[in-house]
Amino acid sequence: MSAKMCPQRAIDTAPLPLNTNVFREALGRFASGITVMTTIDEDGAPYGVTATSFASLSLDPPLVQWSLRNAAYSLPVFLKSERFVVNVLSADQESVSRRFATPEIDRFAHLNTESGLGGVSLIQGALAWIECSLETTLAGGDHTILVGKVLRARTFDHQPLLYWRGGYMPDSTDQTTVNQQKVTS
Ligand SMILES: Cc1cc2nc3c(=O)[nH]c(=O)nc-3n(C[C@H](O)[C@H](O)[C@H](O)COP(=O)(O)O)c2cc1C
Secondary structure, eight states, rough: OGGGOOOOOOOOOOOOOHHHHHHHHHHHOOOOOEEEEEEEEETTTEEEEESOEEEEEEEETTTEOOOEETTTTHHHHHHOOEEEEEEETTTTOOOHHHHHTTSOOTTTTTEEEOOOOOGGGGTOOSSSEEEEEEEEEEEEEEEEEEEEEEEEEEOOOOOBOEEEEEEESSOOOTTTSSSOOOOOO
């Protein structure tokens, strides 16, 4: 159909106010993998957070992105360190995902890690390690978008841990259903 023959489309001039619950539900319909982002502070202490906001950005140059809440305790450390590792979690790492989203615990206690570039922790058992330098940051509402330049990447043959509608797949207790424990970020 030519442009001339297109029927006139209605143009919304005054959108209805967005219902926050509907917005959250809609976002939850997007299935994603799960990452733990790790970094290191100036005294060599490891930091890490669970994040589903990870996405590929560019192949040439190789760039990735993710976002962290402005209120996150570890945001200043990620910004100052200028390095981070994307640990893509495996199907059997639900407990790792939960641990790196839990405040006020030693998230690295009894966790098997290796030391990557700049001493940043690589979590053993992950599906992939993507080692990055911080390329740039962008304001994103109540989050900060971190863009990383990929310096090195390694992959392993495991099944992925997935997140959908606020629950983990596969569920560690039941392979047939989604664990509906809600998480806020
Ligand atoms: C599955 C899952 C995905 C999450 N994704 C994000 C995310 O992409 N960005 C974010 O800021 N927080 C996310 N969170 C919440 C953070 O992991 C959590 O707030 C964490 O405690 C932040 O760490 P900090 O405050 O110690 O720095 C997620 C939590 C879970 C369980």
